[in-house]
Amino acid sequence: RKEVEQDPGPFNVPEGATVAFNCTYSNSASQSFFWYRQDCRKEPKLLMSVYSSGNEDGRFTAQLNRASQYISLLIRDSKLSDSATYLCVVNVAGGSYIPTFGRGTSLIVHP
Amino acid sequence: DAGITQSPRYKITETGRQVTLMCHQTWSHSYMFWYRQDLGHGLRLIYYSAAADITDKGEVPDGYVVSRSKTENFPLTLESATRSQTSVYFCASTTGSYTEAFFGQGTRLTVV
Numbered sequence: 001r002k003e004v005e006q007d008p009g010p011f012n013v014p015e016g017a018t019v020a021f022n023c024t025y026s027n028s029a030s031q032s033f034f035w036y037r038q039d040c041r042k043e044p045k046l047l048m049s050v051y052s053s054g055n056e057d058g059r060f061t062a063q064l065n066r067a068s069q070y071i072s073l074l075i076r077d078s079k080l081s082d083s084a085t086y087l088c089v090v091n092v093a094g095g096s097y098i099p100t101f102g103r104g105t106s107l108i109v110h111p
Numbered sequence: 112d113a114g115i116t117q118s119p120r121y122k123i124t125e126t127g128r129q130v131t132l133m134c135h136q137t138w139s140h141s142y143m144f145w146y147r148q149d150l151g152h153g154l155r156l157i158y159y160s161a162a163a164d165i166t167d168k169g170e171v172p173d174g175y176v177v178s179r180s181k182t183e184n185f186p187l188t189l190e191s192a193t194r195s196q197t198s199v200y201f202c203a204s205t206t207g208s209y210t211e212a213f214f215g216q217g218t219r220l221t222v223v
Contacts, residue, residue, distance in 0.1 A: 032209040041148070041199055043214035087154070091209065098169070099144065099205065099212045103153035 003027055004090050006102035013109055017078045021105045023071040023088030032091040033064055035073045037084045038104065044087055047073075078109045114138075117202050117215035124192050124222055132187045132218045134202030142205045143185040144169075144212065145177065147198040154201065160185055161207070192222045 033050040156169030
């Protein structure tokens with residue numbers, strides 16, 4: 001079982017839609033969590049960090065549920081420019097904190 | 112310019128040749144990582160380094176060698192390239208612990 005699991009999609013949604021991505025992780029000692037965005041096999045870039053209290057950045061909301069070992073990303077009012085792959089990242093504890101990636105969820109926003 | 116840079120951006124090499132991918136960061140981050148990205152697998156960790164002269168294997172280390180004599184550089188060497196090593200390679204760095212990783216632009220390697 002991979003340490004970080006994501007539904008690969010693709011999620012194909014119209015502009016203006018709300019879409020949610022989920023991610024589960026297996027190591028309960030994990031300490032930090034992130035969502036990254038990756039365009040067309042370019043380098044991943046940080047979208048937002050994820051905190052237990054939840055956090056919001058404009059149209060994007062991230063949630064962490066430590067008890068269920070579950071992370072979510074909600075995108076409201078989808079734009080064409082949101083089309084990308086969204087990577088769930090967990091820093092796995094074990095001496096060194098190693099960013100461990102899910103396989104990514106592909107989002108396609110169409111007109 | 113500050114940041115993390117990889118070179119070359121594109122490389123074609125022949126099976127059996129040795130090839131080195133370079134990674135340089137200007138932040139003095141302690142941790143550096145090498146990942147490969149292949150369709151269907153996502154980003155997989157090859158090697159990482161917690162500090163100069165400290166390296167450790169990741170998920171897919173076979174066929175690769177790393178070194179870190181200076182904090183800012185973390186080269187990745189394919190000792191004898193194979194077609195299965197055709198991939199996009201990303202170098203990343205972090206300060207460690209709870210912080211996010213910053214990525215280089217990637218090296219697209221083709222082994223023919």
